[in-house]
Amino acid sequence: xxxxxxxxxxxxxxxxxxxxxxxxxxxxxxxxxxxxxxxxxxxxxxxxxxxxxxxxxxxxxxxxxxxxxxxxxxxxxxxxxxxxxxxxxxxxxxxxxxxxxxxxxxxxxxxxxxxxxxxxxxxxxxxxxxxxxxxxxxxxxxxxxxxxxxxxxxxxxxxxxxxxxxxxxxxxxxxxxxxxxxxxxxxxxxxxxxxxxxxxxxxxxxxxxxxxxxxxxxxxxxxxxxxxxxxxxxxxxxxxxxxxxxxxxxxxxxxxxxxxxxxxxxxxxxxxxxxxxxxxxxxxxxxxxxxxxxxxxxxxxxxxxxxxxxxxxxxxxxxxxxxxxxxxxxxxxxxxxxxxxxxxxxxxxxxxxxxxxxxxxxxxxxxxxxxxxxxxxxxxxxxxxxxxxxxxxxxxxxxxxxxxxxxxxxxxxxxxxxxxxxxxxxxxxxxxxxxxxxxxx
RNA sequence: GGGCUCGUGGUGUAGUUUGGCCUAACACGCCUCCCUGUCACGGAGGAGAUCGCCGGUUCAAAUCCGGUCGGGCCCGCCA
Numbered sequence: 001x002x003x004x005x006x007x008x009x010x011x012x013x014x015x016x017x018x019x020x021x022x023x024x025x026x027x028x029x030x031x032x033x034x035x036x037x038x039x040x041x042x043x044x045x046x047x048x049x050x051x052x053x054x055x056x057x058x059x060x061x062x063x064x065x066x067x068x069x070x071x072x073x074x075x076x077x078x079x080x081x082x083x084x085x086x087x088x089x090x091x092x093x094x095x096x097x098x099x100x101x102x103x104x105x106x107x108x109x110x111x112x113x114x115x116x117x118x119x120x121x122x123x124x125x126x127x128x129x130x131x132x133x134x135x136x137x138x139x140x141x142x143x144x145x146x147x148x149x150x151x152x153x154x155x156x157x158x159x160x161x162x163x164x165x166x167x168x169x170x171x172x173x174x175x176x177x178x179x180x181x182x183x184x185x186x187x188x189x190x191x192x193x194x195x196x197x198x199x200x201x202x203x204x205x206x207x208x209x210x211x212x213x214x215x216x217x218x219x220x221x222x223x224x225x226x227x228x229x230x231x232x233x234x235x236x237x238x239x240x241x242x243x244x245x246x247x248x249x250x251x252x253x254x255x256x257x258x259x260x261x262x263x264x265x266x267x268x269x270x271x272x273x274x275x276x277x278x279x280x281x282x283x284x285x286x287x288x289x290x291x292x293x294x295x296x297x298x299x300x301x302x303x304x305x306x307x308x309x310x311x312x313x314x315x316x317x318x319x320x321x322x323x324x325x326x327x328x329x330x331x332x333x334x335x336x337x338x339x340x341x342x343x344x345x346x347x348x349x350x351x352x353x354x355x356x357x358x359x360x361x362x363x364x365x366x367x368x369x370x371x372x373x374x375x376x377x378x379x380x381x382x383x384x385x386x387x388x389x390x391x392x393x394x395x396x397x398x399x400x401x402x403x404x405x406x407x408x409x410x411x412x413x414x415x416x417x418x419x420x421x422x423x424x425x426x427x428x429x430x431x432x433x434x435x436x437x438x439x440x441x
Numbered sequence: 442g443g444g445c446u447c448g449u450g451g452u453g454u455a456g457u458u459u460g461g462c463c464u465a466a467c468a469c470g471c472c473u474c475c476c477u478g479u480c481a482c483g484g485a486g487g488a489g490a491u492c493g494c495c496g497g498u499u500c501a502a503a504u505c506c507g508g509u510c511g512g513g514c515c516c517g518c519c520a
Contacts, residue, residue, distance in 0.1 A: 032477035412520035
């Protein structure tokens with residue numbers, strides 16, 4: 001008999017069906033016993049009364065793989081309005097060890113216990129609330145892809161094994177490569193720029209690696225970036241794309257992940273309907289506002305402090321109806337300005353660059369790139385780079401042979417999911433997080 | 442890299458300040474029994490921890506001291 005999935009069981013009222021899945025929960029009341037069977041869609045409740053059938057379940061722990069054949073009975077007391085009666089249970093794979101972590105009750109997400117959560121990750125993810133995080137992550141990726149498809153982007157994949165560090169700045173991992181030294185890509189930056197010369201509009205959703213010894217709730221050594229790069233646009237259009245994209249992603253999650261949002265107690269999102277209405281603040285504006293509000297002074301810094309990022313998002317939520325903000329006004333004279341960034345035409349002191357903050361965290365960095373070959377070479381040399389180095393030469397060649405004005409972004413997937421679900425750490429939104437202390441599971 | 446913190450059954454906690462009533466308590470989970478509508482089921486009973494590790498102080502250490510290992514938070518840097 002064909003397998004029926006949990007979400008379809010109710011369609012088979014008064015018929016006999018076969019379901020397969022994992023034993024998820026036992027509630028043995030004596031004569032009347034309930035078990036839940038979990039499959040890829042969800043749970044089915046099975047009512048077990050026959051003593052022989054009950055006996056089959058003795059000693060069987062959560063995780064036991066089962067096939068259950070029985071009659072579907074509509075009953076409004078059952079979850080989803082239907083359940084299976086008079087089952088014939090077959091134990092496919094008996095499990096006699098109890099799971100090391102709870103499967104059917106909320107798991108502890110306090111920071112000091114994330115270690116336990118990750119140590120038992122393969123089993124803990126069977127917890128529907130944990131699994132929900134990654135349903136949302138999959139939905140967010142789906143939304144990104146839909147948005148990009150609607151706007152005529154081509155999906156690409158760039159190599160993660162590189163000859164040498166390119167962007168500079170961030171620390172890179174080095175590894176042995178047949179006797180030579182290879183590095184792990186710390187960004188898809190140069191490759192997506194090259195592909196602008198081919199496809200105009202490209203994106204990729206791939207891991208990226210940073211060997212920074214950061215130990216915070218925002219950093220990992222391996223994380224997924226949603227990288228986009230767009231040709232023939234200006235800075236305003238770039239902000240428009242990013243804003244629209246965020247709104248699209250959030251609306252999609254709201255529509256398709258109601259159950260997950262409820263499990264994580266996410267009430268609602270405060271976002272404008274139009275990208276143009278996402279508030280913008282310059283770095284110095286935020287410095288001033290923050291200093292006024294808190295007496296804490298960061299005015300000498302050329303970036304926002306984490307406390308300022310949290311503060312401005314709260315401010316924008318209360319006063320501007322948006323939990324997302326763009327931070328502009330980046331200096332073209334500080335170390336935050338990289339050689340491939342483009343300075344503003346009217347005010348060369350400033351870069352055509354913005355950070356997208358959402359619920360207090362930087363989720364994306366956007367910038368226009370310097371597309372004019374001569375200026376690019378000049379900027380590279382001014383920052384101590386060698387145009388002939390194998391790390392730069394392939395990128396520079398595309399500029400030599402014609403690049404339009406373009407810009408793009410790097411967008412942190414895990415940070416986005418973390419903030420959507422109001423989690424406290426990017427690691428909670430990562431299946432198998434990698435940080436300074438963790439390389440397994 | 443800097444500062445600050447935490448480590449007690451499988452899981453989450455109490456006990457540590459002021460050493461002794463700790464022969465280590467409670468909840469979840471597990472086992473046995475009872476229970477015909479549970480859904481974080483309920484009730485009775487039970488198993489399970491030499492308190493991260495090593496050393497020291499003391500009549501006495503989960504508790505005090507030193508070292509060590511393993512986590513976490515914040516800052517810096519970034520997505």
